[in-house]
Amino acid sequence: MKYMLLFIKNEEADLDEVAQRAHYAAIDEWFSEIGRDGKLRGGEELQPSNTATTIRFQEGRPLVTDGPFMESKENVAGFVTIDVADLDEAIAIAKKWPPKDQAVEIRPVVNHDDMPHHPVG
């Protein structure tokens, strides 16, 4: 069963350089642990939401706007996909996410192998 973990960060909080180094060291450690167990299916850290561009469709016509889809102090700062047995295992991994000032949203990934007639999207 695949889950995406979305890391939600308060972008107004800033870390100094020392804290930043410790932050990345702890995250590297977390990545290598789930990587070692063969559960990691990729993921990325994202640039802050002030770099985001959103496309909406108005009567079918694409409209390009500056900013994330929803204005908020808290934004998605990164994501990973993991492949584990069940929600409990996903929760156990998410609980170990090192930055304790962030939130982790766990979303089950749709398995298209189970629904052959279901198109993507």
Next chain:
Amino acid sequence: MMTDPTAEAMNAVFRAEVGLICGSLVRITGDFDLAEDLVQDAVVVALQRWPVDGVPERPAAWLLQTARRRAIDRLRRDSTYRAKLQLLTDGWAPDVRSDPDDRLRLIFTCCHPALARDAQVALTLRAVMGMTTSQIAHAFLVSEATMAQRIVRAKRKIVDAHIPYRVPDADELPDRLAEVLASLYIVFNEGYLGSGPEMSTSRDLCSDALWLCGLVARMLPDEPEVLALLALMRLHESRRATRFGADGALVLLRDQDRAHWDHSVIAEAGALLEQARRLGRPGSYWLQAAIAACHAEAPTFEDTDWPQILALYGALVRLNPGPVVRLNRAIALEHVAGPVPAMEELDALRAELDGYHLYWATRAELLRRFGRLDEAADADRRAIELTDNPSERALLETRLEPPVIRALGANSN
């Protein structure tokens, strides 16, 4: 032989059998949603048939057979379920006992922290106790449609998010058990606080919660907080007969007739608390039960061991520093240190508890101690505005009547 079924007798059968059947069907089919629906269907059919035909001699076999017939009906209509139908036919075992008891897994799945608390409560009552959606909706004062939607959503999440069907490992057990116990206590409190002097619902939620907590205690005999919650429920239950006056108004602890408390139940609860204490560090339910035991064991209100109660509330505040616990601690503080420090504490809690009726009722009592009668009446009026519970309203309204009328009212009973 058929027996004439009262609602109570049928409920006892559902309690004893439904969780076992549902748990084994989840295990056999691997599909919580389907298994739970089949058992619920069987319960609904039983509620129609048994009052006419009587309770069958082997009710578990009857429920299983009915669930199985429903399964076959339903699965025939849906080809993707063929494989599951096969499982039901092959794996069909009339013996639903298993080790560990399937009901423990069932309860942990229903009370998974990824489900909202109200959904946890509803699912547990349905899957483990055999309550119908309509009975649960009635007990929790929401429409049947709302309750049905709540249950459907929760079950869909169990399936779609792969919430597992298992007893949590030792390292997760304390947190997961806390979820289960919180749900059980909600069921109990709904029965205890929601019920008036006469019972109108067909299910007595207090006795359901006690039964379920007893079941969890048998399945997890070394968990002190389970025993403590059981003791806490029993202690509340021991005073049940004295909680309402002839006029239906709530009777305060201080005015209850202690001769009519059930002292054998109080003694049993004391033994449970002692057993729990030997198993581990006092948790939140242990402290609450110990406080209830102090009250229950006092021969008169004046003999209450308030310093002990204040110390227990102190420990509870450290463990669980919520405003309601601090409000209760303030009441104990008044009996130990007088009304001035208690009022200081109440003033500090005002912002957090402004919308809580018992805050205003407590404040009114305290204001009367100071002789500030007009302010006390205002606080009581505020408390009345904030509660819908008829027995609590009746008590508060009595306090607003002038003393002469109150005396006449008392004489007329």
